[in-house]
Amino acid sequence: MKIAISSADKNINSDVFDIFGRCPYFIILEDKDGKLEKVEAVKNEGMDQNSGVGISAAQLVVEKGVDTVITGNIGPRALDVLKQFNVEIYFGEGVIKDVLQAFLDKKLKRIG
Amino acid sequence: MKIAVTGGKGGTGKSMVATSLAVEFAKSKKTVLIDVDVECPNDHLLLSVNQKEFVKIYQVIPKWDFNKCDKCGKCASVCKQGAIVFVKNKYPAFVKDICIGCKACIVACPKNAISESQKEIGKIYIGKNYNVNLISGELKLGELASGEVVAEVRKQSEKIIKKLKAEIILIDSAAGIGCPVIASLVGTDYIVAVTEPTPSALHDLKRVLYLANHFQIKCGIVINKYDLAENFCLEIKKFAEESNIEIIGKIPYKKDFVNSTIEMKPVVEINPSYQKNFQQIINKINLT
Numbered sequence: 001m002k003i004a005i006s007s008a009d010k011n012i013n014s015d016v017f018d019i020f021g022r023c024p025y026f027i028i029l030e031d032k033d034g035k036l037e038k039v040e041a042v043k044n045e046g047m048d049q050n051s052g053v054g055i056s057a058a059q060l061v062v063e064k065g066v067d068t069v070i071t072g073n074i075g076p077r078a079l080d081v082l083k084q085f086n087v088e089i090y091f092g093e094g095v096i097k098d099v100l101q102a103f104l105d106k107k108l109k110r111i112g
Numbered sequence: 113m114k115i116a117v118t119g120g121k122g123g124t125g126k127s128m129v130a131t132s133l134a135v136e137f138a139k140s141k142k143t144v145l146i147d148v149d150v151e152c153p154n155d156h157l158l159l160s161v162n163q164k165e166f167v168k169i170y171q172v173i174p175k176w177d178f179n180k181c182d183k184c185g186k187c188a189s190v191c192k193q194g195a196i197v198f199v200k201n202k203y204p205a206f207v208k209d210i211c212i213g214c215k216a217c218i219v220a221c222p223k224n225a226i227s228e229s230q231k232e233i234g235k236i237y238i239g240k241n242y243n244v245n246l247i248s249g250e251l252k253l254g255e256l257a258s259g260e261v262v263a264e265v266r267k268q269s270e271k272i273i274k275k276l277k278a279e280i281i282l283i284d285s286a287a288g289i290g291c292p293v294i295a296s297l298v299g300t301d302y303i304v305a306v307t308e309p310t311p312s313a314l315h316d317l318k319r320v321l322y323l324a325n326h327f328q329i330k331c332g333i334v335i336n337k338y339d340l341a342e343n344f345c346l347e348i349k350k351f352a353e354e355s356n357i358e359i360i361g362k363i364p365y366k367k368d369f370v371n372s373t374i375e376m377k378p379v380v381e382i383n384p385s386y387q388k389n390f391q392q393i394i395n396k397i398n399l400t
Contacts, residue, residue, distance in 0.1 A: 052194055055207060062199045077207050081197050084205035 001031040002039075003103075004061040005096055006071040010041035012096040018072030021046070021053030027096060028064055036100050054078030062087065070103060079112045114281045115397060116297050116329075119306040120316025122287035125336035126306045128369060128379065129393075130284035131158045131244075133304070135378045136390040137280045138243035144278040146269050147248040148262045148296045149286040156239060160376040161246045163239035169249075169264045170230040171257060172213040178203050180225035187217035187226060209254055234261040236268055242378060247272060259291030266295070289319050297323060302397055303331035304360070309344035314351065321357065330400050332360035334393060339364045360396035363389050 006023035008014045017023030023044050029036040042064060046056030054075040061069060062085045069082060070092040082089055090108040092099035102108055117130040127149070134145040147155035156163050174187070174196075181203055188198030195210040196217060208231060218226045233255045237248045249265030251258050266283070273281055285296035297303060303324045307317040317333070324331045333352055338345050345362075352359050368386070372379040380387045 055194065055197060058205075059197050059199060062197075062202065077209070080207060081205045084197075085199065085202060 001068055002064070002066045003029045003031075003036065003068045003070060003100075004042075004064065004066040005029070005069070005092065005099070006044075006057075007041065007096060012038060012100065014096055015094060016070065016072055016092045016096055016099055018093065020069070020071040020074040020078055021055075021057045023047065023057070023071070026057075026061055026064075028061075028066065029100070034104075036104065052077075055081055058082050058085070058087075070099060070108065074111060083112055113279065113302065113397075114283065114300040115302045115304060116283045116285055116300040117304045117306060118285040118293060118297065118320055119313075120287065120289060120318075120320035121307070121310075121313040124306045124308045124313055125334075125363070125369075126287070127154050127158055127284055128372070129304065129306045129334055129336065129363070129390075130282050131155055132378050132380055132386070132390045133393060134244040134246075134280075134282050135159070135242045135380055136387060136394055137282070141279040142245075142276055143243070143280040143282065144245045144247060144269065144273055144276065145282045145284065146265060147246065147284050148265055148292065149284060150234060150249040150251040150258050150261045150265065150292060151286060153248045153250055155246055155284055156237065156248050157376055158373065159241045159244060159246060159378060161239035161241045161244075161248075163237035163246065163248060166236045166238040166247070167268060168232050169234040169236065169261055169268075171211075171233045171260060172215060172228050173208060173211050173231045174206065174215070174217045174226045175229035176204065176206070177225045177227065180223045181221075182223055182225075184222065186220045186222060190216040190220040192216070209256070212257060212260075233257050234264070236265055238272065242381070245272070245276060245278065258286070259295045262286075262292045262295035266299075287316075289316075289323055293320070294323065297327060297329065300329055302400060303329050304334055304393070304397070305331055305357075306334045306336055307348060308337045309335060309341035309348060311344075314344075314348055317348070318351065321355065332358050332393075332396060332400075334361040334363065335359060336363045337365035338362040358396065361389060361393035 185198035
């Protein structure tokens with residue numbers, strides 16, 4: 001499993017950024033023996049586009065090989081694209097570290 | 113004769129003039145009114161028309177056969193709308209609502225994996241009241257292609273016009289000067305530009321008359337609510353004279369017009385004394 005979480009900053013002590021397409025970073029994590037390990041923080045280059053940010057962000061995370069996304073609000077187009085790439089989307093808010101624990105505890109609500 | 117009613121600025125009274133002219137024209141000639149303000153069509157409300165669905169409007173969209181697709185990504189690279197998302201080694205994803213139906217992806221696909229499908233982008237309604245045959249176009253919510261819907265409404269209307277042997281075709285356009293307005297003006301014989309005595313209305317009138325001039329369509333100006341600012345009417349008159357465009361009518365601002373909208377009846381029914389205002393406009397149009 002590979003997870004992308006929309007983030008306000010580069011580390012897991014930051015908050016989940018509440019808009020999928022306009023987050024400054026995506027933190028990418030990988031599942032290693034039941035633990036989530038940070039792989040990288042990817043800058044969301046498309047965050048300042050006038051339109052189509054959701055689609056660009058969806059493309060970005062799929063290119064990173066992600067199969068699960070955790071975010072706040074996500075637009076209908078980004079949601080549509082992620083679903084077509086068989087990505088699962090979950091709602092998360094607050095500090096990323098805590099949200100990841102909640103995800104492992106299967107406490108996050110699925111979107112879409 | 114095809115007459116477009118437009119004006120540039122919103123709220124100047126385009127639909128009021130279009131419906132009133134339709135009611136007056138219909139007294140002596142077979143008249144069709146086409147409401148191509150497809151984002152917010154209202155003429156059926158102004159004339160209390162009980163409309164029924166005539167046809168749906170569709171637009172072409174691509175459909176992939178993933179058995180044939182070899183994930184080359186050419187479809188996405190030719191899509192100017194960004195409606196196709198391609199990620200290496202994956203089948204393309206398609207964002208339906210952005211697609212404008214250009215079919216470039218279908219042409220570009222080396223494997224013939226993309227065929228034509230369609231999505232609904234609007235509806236056409238028809239109805240009749242006050243002897244006016246109303247054809248009304250409506251853009252589906254969330255769709256972008258208002259110009260295409262206007263063009264399709266006009267195309268479909270041709271069949272009805274022929275069948276009815278209609279002599280007068282009034283086309284009520286949206287506000288603005290963009291794609292849906294251009295699609296409303298093309299191929300008409302006369303443009304009625306409805307304005308009001310305000311600087312913003314005059315500004316927008318100039319822009320829409322620039323369009324009329326570009327298409328070389330004859331036009332006339334109707335000043336609605338003229339008595340709200342008679343001094344400013346002189347500015348419009350000055351512009352009209354300089355541009356060699358006739359002011360073909362002036363309509364006062366009276367409570368009857370508000371009541372007309374509330375009661376969903378044409379103003380000439382609420383108060384027949386306005387008939388002369390619209391008959392005067394009709395006479396001027398007929399003279400050209």
